[in-house]
Amino acid sequence: MTAASIRVTDLRKTYQVPEREGGLRAAAGSIFRRSTKSVPAVAGITFDVSPGEIVGFLGPNGAGKTTTLKMLSGLLYPTSGEATALGHVPWRRETDFLRRMTLIMGQRNQLAWDIPVIDSFELNRAIYGVSRAEYNVRLDELVELLDVGDLVRKPVRNLSLGERMKCEIAGSLLHRPEMLFLDEPTIGLDVTMQRRIRSFIAEYNARTGATTLLTSHYMGDVEALCRRVIVIHHGSLLYDGDLTGLVERFAPRKTISIDLEPDQPALEPGVLAGLAGGPDAVVQHGAERVTLRVPRSETAAVTTRLLGRVAVRDLVVEEPPIDEVIDLVFAAGPSDAAERAETAAAQPVA
Amino acid sequence: MRSLGLVWLSLRLGVLNALQYRVDFFIQLFQSVIGLGTALAAIAVVFSQTDELGGWTRDELVALVGVFFLVGGLVNVVIRPSMERLMEGVRLGTLDFTLTKPADAQILVSTRQVDVWRLVDVVLGSVVIVIAITRLGERVGVEHATAFGLVLIAGMAIIYSFLLVLATLAFWLVRLENILVIFATMYEAGRWPVGLYPPWLRLALTVVVPVAFAITVPVETLVGRLEPATLVTTVVLAVVFLVGSRWFWKFGLRHYTGASA
Known part of the structure; x- marks a missing residue:
């Protein structure tokens, strides 16, 4: 060194x-x-x-x-x-x-x-x-x-x-x-x-x-x-x-986007919320496309549950874009930045 | 040695930059000829009425006009434009680059900008001085000419230091272009021997804005009217000015904050 x-x-x-x-x-x-x-x-x-x-x-x-x-x-x-x-x-x-x-x-x-x-x-x-x-x-x-x-x-x-x-x-x-x-x-x-x-x-x-x-x-x-x-x-x-x-520190959640197979019974909102770990995690719920934002540590579990329950055509797990992370960091002062970032990430962005 | 090389290269760059604008030459030539003509005409008018003005003869005053143009030209070729550039640099933050260079920043800022066409004044002034010397004839000896050269350099050093101090003020008072205009106005008063002015103005032109040392004193040297004591004073003063202005410049640098990006 x-x-x-x-x-x-x-x-x-x-x-x-x-x-x-x-x-x-x-x-x-x-x-x-x-x-x-x-x-x-x-x-x-x-x-x-x-x-x-x-x-x-x-x-x-x-x-x-x-x-x-x-x-x-x-x-x-x-x-x-x-x-x-x-x-x-x-x-x-x-x-x-x-x-x-x-x-x-x-x-x-x-x-x-x-x-x-x-x-x-x-x-x-x-x-x-x-x-x-x-x-x-x-x-x-x-x-x-x-x-x-x-x-x-x-x-x-x-x-x-x-x-x-x-x-x-x-x-x-x-x-x-x-x-x-x-x-x-x-x-x-x-x-x-x-x-x-x-x-x-x-x-x-x-x-x-x-x-x-x-x-x-x-x-x-x-x-x-x-x-x-x-x-x-x-x-x-x-x-x-x-x-x-x-x-990881300022954006503790990841985004899961799923394209659903069209030929299957519609997902009930309550069911989806259950799979995602709560209604707050559901960002978008369409007939063919679902977007969730879940805590980093639960990403794997949620993905597994989803794959077991519904027919999925495509599934993508993403970090939020870095620009967005930075926005979250700067939206707050030094002391409460992490906290605010947490809250903001949890807000559904329709 | 390295400093001299740097001065040369920096000036060269300034000259190259200025040579891009050739029309400026003709404008400058026109302006200088008019200025010189007016100055000489004024002397002709005065001496059509009298043979002597406050102890100065016609040829001596012609020499004074020559020095006025020579010194003014030298100031305007490098010193004034570089100082203007320095003050602009402080205001806009472009001085940043100069300060990150491993070279004497004072040398860099003092040779930054060259207004090359102002050399017209230097040339015209020199010609007028030579003509005046010829007419003064035997009164101008070799020792007088040498002392003249020495005092002229000392006078330039004083003016340079003075302008550097004014420009350095920009570190505290950011918008300050007018301060150089005040100098230019005071410099105009140097067209006539400072002895002709009332005491308060004479004092101002000697102490406040040291135009007397750059123009009147050299001419007095040339015509052999200068007391040795004044010569020594001028040279000592030049050294004091150079050292003092350099100290002030370094002090000012500490207060440089730059313009924020």
Whole structure:
């Protein structure tokens, strides 16, 4: 077991945000007396990340994901708490640390707007002190992996959003960082481009063993890339563990969908409820299709009972879609999330 | 050495970016020629009435106009646009990328944006200075010219530091573009020797907005009117400004919160 790549202990960041009532009078008053209020963006989180891990940060807007990422990449000084990344305290911004990591933000670009991409790369080459020979090898590799061969000679303003993002990523990896902070790298991209970028990130991780922290609103990104997820809500850590565990904890029920053989006597509602373990478990009851939502532990028993009692043409047992699980998690605060998730999952969704 | 290489590459990028817009050159040329013509015409008008203005002769004032254009041009080529870009970066959060780079962030932000066509002012200013020197003739010796160069560099350093401090304020007061406009307005006052102004304005142009050190003092050096003490003061002040502004910049960085995504 090697030492953790990232170690975060009780990290906090509180912003002072100006605050005033709406209206002209309040606006005029605030010129002289600005009242501020403290907004805890990150309210004490603790976690470790092992070398080579890809960890997904999940949380609704304003949960504190980006703030955490920015503290870990050295952009922000925390209000309190400790963190090390690659053995450095990030916000000291020591050259050795900055040289070994990169930050990619889907919503911002760093390439110069009016000139070919390759000229911006050249500046990055100098900043990171990459030798010409190494630069050429890495550039070729990235160009091939990201399929940006023709693009790098075009001015940035002539690129589509997806093309630009690919070039941004290539430019951010020329120094072969060991640590990647990706803040919504696929935002606004079409599905094909999202998939492309995902597979690239996975490939980069496999080739270089770079530790990767990723935030995204697209569950597809997280499902494809992250075995481990950290869920933040209102600045606090809500869950830290593998993705399947998240589903088990916050969505304790599975969905059983059954297509019935048409030539058989109709199922009485009471009978079906009995088979499913209670009327609450029945989500949908049609002549040819029945949907049940049952506790995880009873799935096998219910399935067996059903198969013994009715003629089934097809039967599918499913986890709820991960998006739905996340909704359930965020619908509640840290303390009662699990409880609320339980209740919500039990509600029939017609 | 590495820093110099970085400055060069960063500037190169800025020049490449600016060269995309060639029409800007003609607009700038037009604007600069009009500006220079007006300034020289004003001097001609004044000296049609008198032979001397507050101890300054016509040729000395022409040299002053030359320095005014040269320094103004240098400021507007790199320093002002880069500082504007910095303040925008603080407001929009694009400064994030600069800060994650393993290089001196001050160098990166100070060379970020190049308004290359403003070099027109630098060229015109230099030409005017050369013409003025020729007309001043033997009064300008080699030692004067050397001291002039030194004071000019010191003056630029002072102006740069001053603008960096103003731009750094953006870390606390996010919307602040106008502060550079105030500087530009004060800079216009440098068209005339600061000695001509009433004491309070002279003080302001020396202490509050240090235009005097960038324009009047170099010209005084050129025509051999400068006290050695002032020369030393200017150089010392330049060092103090550079060190102080760098400290302030680093202090400001701690307050950077970025724009939230």
